[in-house]
Amino acid sequence: MTDDATFTERELDVMSVLWKAGSGTVAEVREALSLELGYTSVLKMLQILEEKGLVRHEAEGRAYRYFPRVAQEDAGAHALRRIVDKIFQGSAEMAVARLVSERGVTPAEAGRLKALLDESATREEEA
Numbered sequence: 001m002t003d004d005a006t007f008t009e010r011e012l013d014v015m016s017v018l019w020k021a022g023s024g025t026v027a028e029v030r031e032a033l034s035l036e037l038g039y040t041s042v043l044k045m046l047q048i049l050e051e052k053g054l055v056r057h058e059a060e061g062r063a064y065r066y067f068p069r070v071a072q073e074d075a076g077a078h079a080l081r082r083i084v085d086k087i088f089q090g091s092a093e094m095a096v097a098r099l100v101s102e103r104g105v106t107p108a109e110a111g112r113l114k115a116l117l118d119e120s121a122t123r124e125e126e127a
Contacts, residue, residue, distance in 0.1 A: 010037075011049055056069050
């Protein structure tokens with residue numbers, strides 16, 4: 001994924017469908033969206049995503065089937081880095097604190113987060 005690849009809110013909606021399903025035709029993506037969008041609007045978004053290099057298509061009969069070219073995890077990591085850098089001035093602590101205060105965590109999630117934080121702190125001490 002290129003460093004300048006970003007998604008608009010609607011593009012992210014479309015990508016979410018493709019990531020979940022693995023692929024989709026315009027009609028399938030449109031049906032899976034929780035938004036009321038016309039066929040041509042969904043088609044245009046897929047064409048824009050393809051121009052950006054984020055999806056590809058293959059002919060399937062008279063339709064095209066679209067596939068994500070970027071993994072959901074990679075897009076998430078890229079988006080999170082941008083958010084931390086631009087909104088939280090590079091502070092992972094501020095970002096995590098905000099997320100936890102907004103969403104909360106289960107005891108199991110808290111345990112996993114603590115283990116990740118401990119592992120990160122150990123790596124920093126060794127560096």
